[in-house]
Amino acid sequence: MATWNLTEMNHHVLICNGSSCMRKGGEEVTLAIRSEIKKRNLEVQVHTSRTRCNGRCKDACVVVVYPEGTWYHEVDEPLAERIVSEHLEQGKPVEEAVTYTYNGRGMELHNDRVIGVDLDKEKKKVKQ
DSSP: OOOOTTOOOOOOEEEOOSSHHTTTTTTHHHHHHHHHHHHHOOOOTEEEEEESSSOOOOGOEEEETTTEEEOOOOOHHHHHHHHHIIIIISSSOGGGGGEEESSSEEEEEEETTTOOOHHHHHHHHHHH
């Protein structure tokens, strides 16, 4: 297995390959993102990782871009290509597909998406 030199990396893209995302095209999205990165000669600046479940199954297929902390929902191949060209290459997130962004203090919900399960409330239920 390779050990990449990441000193010139500007972005880390996490592509969900959990079961819900895979049913919604996770493999195709992974290949589209990686192909577009290569096509645009961004391999040194952008690193990708396949993940297991990112916990947003209703948003499948989920893609997360760091260091910004931008979470994308319902990513398909055309949107994957836009994320690479607009967000990763030009620095402009694809706003209509953003679920969450990091605002310096925490995550901020966008686009009237489902907030999801409150983990603190779930932990309290388990303790009772």
